[in-house]
Amino acid sequence: MEKQVKTSDKGSRLAVISSHLVTPQIPMAAASEKEAALAAVPSDSPTIFDKIINKEIPSKVVFEDDKVLAFRDINPQAPTHILIIPKVRDGLTGLCKAEERHTEILGQLLYTAKLIAKQEGLDDGFRIVINDGPNGCQSVYHLHVHLLGGRQLNWPPG
Numbered sequence: 191m192e193k194q195v196k197t198s199d200k201g202s203r204l205a206v207i208s209s210h211l212v213t214p215q216i217p218m219a220a221a222s223e224k225e226a227a228l229a230a231v232p233s234d235s236p237t238i239f240d241k242i243i244n245k246e247i248p249s250k251v252v253f254e255d256d257k258v259l260a261f262r263d264i265n266p267q268a269p270t271h272i273l274i275i276p277k278v279r280d281g282l283t284g285l286c287k288a289e290e291r292h293t294e295i296l297g298q299l300l301y302t303a304k305l306i307a308k309q310e311g312l313d314d315g316f317r318i319v320i321n322d323g324p325n326g327c328q329s330v331y332h333l334h335v336h337l338l339g340g341r342q343l344n345w346p347p348g
Contacts, residue, residue, distance in 0.1 A: 232283045232331040239332040258302045269340030283331040285322045303337045312339035
């Protein structure tokens with residue numbers, strides 16, 4: 191049986207993330223996701239997602255194949271909030287770093303989102319989000335897709 195990290199507030203989530211980053215650390219006193227994103231710096235060091243892939247950190251996995259891992263977000267922003275990540279970073283720390291050689295994995299991430307949305311019963315719709323860079327509120331520099339659904343989502347999102 192897999193363990194799930196459960197936290198109820200953003201401060202705890204930031205503490206979990208910062209405790210698994212090598213350098214630089216996200217300040218534990220960071221009060222928001224925005225502050226965490228502004229404090230995060232791209233690095234070749236293992237990320238929290240690398241540790242989840244390697245099963246060093248528990249997660250609630252909803253999908254896994256040889257290229258992609260998907261698991262429930264520990265601080266969900268919708269009834270269904272799943273993170274979909276490539277198992278190999280290959281320089282893909284964010285969407286802005288994508289190169290032509292990444293087109294297959296980028297397509298695989300989106301197709302996996304569609305499969306998971308069906309698996310989760312999101313027949314009335316869902317949203318895909320990719321945060322990129324500090325202004326995009328990216329706090330983990332390992333490309334990841336957020337799959338959000340299970341309620342009426344609002345527009346504009348930001």
